[in-house]
Amino acid sequence: MGLIVQKFGGSSVANADKIRNVAKIITKTYDDGNDVIVVLSAQGDTTDDLIAKAGELNSKPSKREMDMLLATGEQQSIALCAMAIEAMGYPVISLTGWQVGMKTNSSYGGARIKRVDCERIRAELDKRCIVIVAGFQGVNKRDDVTTLGRGGSDTSAVALAASLGADLCQIYTDVDGVYTADPRKIKGARKLEEISFDEMLELACLGSQVLHNRSVEMAKRYHVNMEVLSSFSGLPGTKVKEVVKPVENSHIVGVAKDTDIARIALVGLSDRPGIAFRVFSLLAKRKINVDIILQSIGREESKDISFTVSKADVDAARDILEEYKEAIGFHSVHVSEDVAKISIVGSGMINNPGVAADMFGALYNANININMISTSEIKVSVLVDIRDADHAVQVIHDKFFAEFG
Amino acid sequence: MGLIVQKFGGSSVANADKIRNVAKIITKTYDDGNDVIVVLSAQGDTTDDLIAKAGELNSKPSKREMDMLLATGEQQSIALCAMAIEAMGYPVISLTGWQVGMKTNSSYGGARIKRVDCERIRAELDKRCIVIVAGFQGVNKRDDVTTLGRGGSDTSAVALAASLGADLCQIYTDVDGVYTADPRKIKGARKLEEISFDEMLELACLGSQVLHNRSVEMAKRYHVNMEVLSSFSGLPGTKVKEVVKPVENSHIVGVAKDTDIARIALVGLSDRPGIAFRVFSLLAKRKINVDIILQSIGREESKDISFTVSKADVDAARDILEEYKEAIGFHSVHVSEDVAKISIVGSGMINNPGVAADMFGALYNANININMISTSEIKVSVLVDIRDADHAVQVIHDKFFAEFG
Numbered sequence: 065m066g067l068i069v070q071k072f073g074g075s076s077v078a079n080a081d082k083i084r085n086v087a088k089i090i091t092k093t094y095d096d097g098n099d100v101i102v103v104l105s106a107q108g109d110t111t112d113d114l115i116a117k118a119g120e121l122n123s124k125p126s127k128r129e130m131d132m133l134l135a136t137g138e139q140q141s142i143a144l145c146a147m148a149i150e151a152m153g154y155p156v157i158s159l160t161g162w163q164v165g166m167k168t169n170s171s172y173g174g175a176r177i178k179r180v181d182c183e184r185i186r187a188e189l190d191k192r193c194i195v196i197v198a199g200f201q202g203v204n205k206r207d208d209v210t211t212l213g214r215g216g217s218d219t220s221a222v223a224l225a226a227s228l229g230a231d232l233c234q235i236y237t238d239v240d241g242v243y244t245a246d247p248r249k250i251k252g253a254r255k256l257e258e259i260s261f262d263e264m265l266e267l268a269c270l271g272s273q274v275l276h277n278r279s280v281e282m283a284k285r286y287h288v289n290m291e292v293l294s295s296f297s298g299l300p301g302t303k304v305k306e307v308v309k310p311v312e313n314s315h316i317v318g319v320a321k322d323t324d325i326a327r328i329a330l331v332g333l334s335d336r337p338g339i340a341f342r343v344f345s346l347l348a349k350r351k352i353n354v355d356i357i358l359q360s361i362g363r364e365e366s367k368d369i370s371f372t373v374s375k376a377d378v379d380a381a382r383d384i385l386e387e388y389k390e391a392i393g394f395h396s397v398h399v400s401e402d403v404a405k406i407s408i409v410g411s412g413m414i415n416n417p418g419v420a421a422d423m424f425g426a427l428y429n430a431n432i433n434i435n436m437i438s439t440s441e442i443k444v445s446v447l448v449d450i451r452d453a454d455h456a457v458q459v460i461h462d463k464f465f466a467e468f469g
Numbered sequence: 470m471g472l473i474v475q476k477f478g479g480s481s482v483a484n485a486d487k488i489r490n491v492a493k494i495i496t497k498t499y500d501d502g503n504d505v506i507v508v509l510s511a512q513g514d515t516t517d518d519l520i521a522k523a524g525e526l527n528s529k530p531s532k533r534e535m536d537m538l539l540a541t542g543e544q545q546s547i548a549l550c551a552m553a554i555e556a557m558g559y560p561v562i563s564l565t566g567w568q569v570g571m572k573t574n575s576s577y578g579g580a581r582i583k584r585v586d587c588e589r590i591r592a593e594l595d596k597r598c599i600v601i602v603a604g605f606q607g608v609n610k611r612d613d614v615t616t617l618g619r620g621g622s623d624t625s626a627v628a629l630a631a632s633l634g635a636d637l638c639q640i641y642t643d644v645d646g647v648y649t650a651d652p653r654k655i656k657g658a659r660k661l662e663e664i665s666f667d668e669m670l671e672l673a674c675l676g677s678q679v680l681h682n683r684s685v686e687m688a689k690r691y692h693v694n695m696e697v698l699s700s701f702s703g704l705p706g707t708k709v710k711e712v713v714k715p716v717e718n719s720h721i722v723g724v725a726k727d728t729d730i731a732r733i734a735l736v737g738l739s740d741r742p743g744i745a746f747r748v749f750s751l752l753a754k755r756k757i758n759v760d761i762i763l764q765s766i767g768r769e770e771s772k773d774i775s776f777t778v779s780k781a782d783v784d785a786a787r788d789i790l791e792e793y794k795e796a797i798g799f800h801s802v803h804v805s806e807d808v809a810k811i812s813i814v815g816s817g818m819i820n821n822p823g824v825a826a827d828m829f830g831a832l833y834n835a836n837i838n839i840n841m842i843s844t845s846e847i848k849v850s851v852l853v854d855i856r857d858a859d860h861a862v863q864v865i866h867d868k869f870f871a872e873f874g
Contacts, residue, residue, distance in 0.1 A: 133548035136541035143538035
């Protein structure tokens with residue numbers, strides 16, 4: 065018994081049957097004595113269809129009008145879902161972003177939530193109404209419609225849970241939780257019962273598509289308990305919260321692979337102070353995020369710097385470096401896109417210095433070469449050849465989760 | 470130069486090409502130095518598609534949720550049209566019903582406009598922005614979305630024109646004006662340059678589908694000059710206004726046919742006082758509108774009463790009359806659905822008593838039998854056999870508009 069926010073993504077409400085399925089989950093939660101707030105995305109391909117319609121009229125429409133257009137998708141979902149719940153005989157009301165007072169800044173297409181005025185929702189909950197809210201959308205101070213960008217509906221759900229002090233924010237999706245590795249590829253991968261916010265954030269950064277970082281960051285900041293679960297399986301999912309009990313016999317929660325990455329090497333840098341500062345401040349000015357950095361001292365007063373960026377930033381990075389080649393002073397730029405980043409994540413590794421060594425040992429035994437290494441308090445990442453990537457994940461996963469295989 | 474409200478119906482914005490056509494009309498009006506407010510309906514079949522989607526989930530959805538769903542159709546139209554106008558390089562902004570402060574009562578599905586808060590529109594017009602407003606929708610005092618029912622977008626347009634003191638409210642549709650008779654059926658039918666509000670109201674009541682009565686009534690009350698014209702032909706349309714110059718050589722503006730009508734006859738009523746009162750108050754209580762009434766004195770202290778109702782009300786009318794047969798005291802009920810009402814409309818006929826006689830003469834010469842007659846200050850209606858209907862319209866039209874045939 066409590067206040068539960070449930071978020072369902074576009075695939076969970078893609079057609080009438082799926083909406084009825086979602087309505088069953090919602091009314092079951094309500095029947096268990098909970099107050100229920102539901103956040104919905106647009107149905108299936110609705111958003112893509114609307115973007116295509118816009119493209120017929122304007123190759124570069126203003127973001128304000130695009131948000132006005134796209135916000136209709138979620139409004140349709142909530143009305144249809146409310147109708148399905150009405151048909152089951154429950155009290156229900158749908159509310160748009162502006163009706164629930166989801167106030168954002170004016171960054172159309174990627175707006176940030178500033179606050180949520182909760183009076184309307186509270187009034188409906190007091191009447192024991194199930195409240196269905198349009199995700200992904202808000203309204204700025206001029207009362208213009210905004211959308212929240214990628215992962216927007218998850219963020220809407222967490223913002224509502226935070227503002228209303230919900231006991232739990234359930235994110236229903238098409239996977240049934242967070243796994244120790246991609247279960248479609250890695251033998252022995254298993255679902256986690258729990259994961260901490262920090263671990264989830266690292267996993268999300270490392271290419272796990274389960275939750276968007278913005279929502280996890282917000283949940284962490286406002287102490288919102290989350291759960292990731294499937295709207296189809298009916299099984300318990302993975303809880304995301306502040307402190308979790310350790311996974312049995314393991315100091316890590318997962319092994320992740322990121323192939324959207326490229327390595328850039330600056331070769332033959334003159335060995336002067338301030339070179340690294342010059343290189344990385346140049347990239348920062350162009351808003352290019354750099355991940356792993358490796359600096360090697362070469363022979364005869366020259367050195368090399370290697371670093372990784374996302375594949376989308378490769379060309380921009382190369383261009384700016386070539387442009388400033390003389391000012392920086394280097395011999396050549398080498399780019400390799402055939403690399404993958406393999407990472408282990410776990411709060412437990414802070415107190416267990418052997419974890420990184422175990423990871424390197426597993427790769428050594430499998431004859432996989434490590435290009436670069438990066439560590440944080442709860443993560444160890446290595447760069448390997450992309451052809452070795454899946455094998456690398458498997459042997460590392462075997463090493464840490466062998467007993468569950 | 471002035472403030473012009475332009476309303477485009479669903480067929481005028483049904484696809485990208487049609488939206489571009491509408492955008493041309495709008496920007497042309499803007500280029501002529503006018504402030505322009507545009508009111509749009511939902512695209513083509515959007516509303517029907519949404520109703521079908523709702524039907525999959527709930528055979529009788531609440532009107533509140535239906536309005537929430539349907540209002541998305543107009544919101545999509547306005548965003549898309551704004552994008553088309555942006556692409557032409559004009560300043561433009563789309564606004565929903567709630568954003569323009571279209572305040573209504575809470576009769577979901579058929580809400581009445583209570584007032585329009587015009588600040589936002591005025592602010593945008595002051596910036597020389599073209600303002601695109603979602604028709605058909607408003608918001609009640611709880612900030613819930615409402616829709617205005619049939620003819621709603623026309624009514625939105627007139628309400629905005631009235632509130633902002635517009636110089637003209639243009640209703641663009643798929644016909645290019647108001648005709649003296651249905652131009653697809655009647656030889657010699659011609660477009661009127663002007664028509665008065667009262668004449669337009671009579672014609673609308675008589676089955677002319679050009680404008681919905683609610684919008685004409687509102688335009689009359691608030692002295693809004695209207696014009697009906699085609700978004701495709703580019704030709705001048707028909708002006709609807711308070712006082713019009715007479716159509717040359719004719720005292721009438723049009724001949725209309727209404728086949729959505731049935732005649733009910735109560736035969737063998739005892740000739741007591743208060744019989745008519747009893748019959749028609751019974752029907753009024755069931756909200757059955759009665760149109761033409763004919764009372765005939767029969768032989769031997771009995772009489773008959775005939776009257777017309779719309780076809781949709783026939784069963785309800787017969788049921789209530791049969792239920793009260795003894796209380797009223799009559800012999801039998803006869804119903805005929807094979808009838809049509811043919812009417813002539815025109816302010817000029819008040820001062821020209823020969824007009825009705827001319828109409829009857831035309832029918833007599835064509836050997837068409839008149840069942841019932843009803844007259845008002847600006848209208849004469851006759852009931853004829855449905856098989857004679859089109860011929861009746863033609864001969865009456867020939868009589869009054871022969872010189873233009």
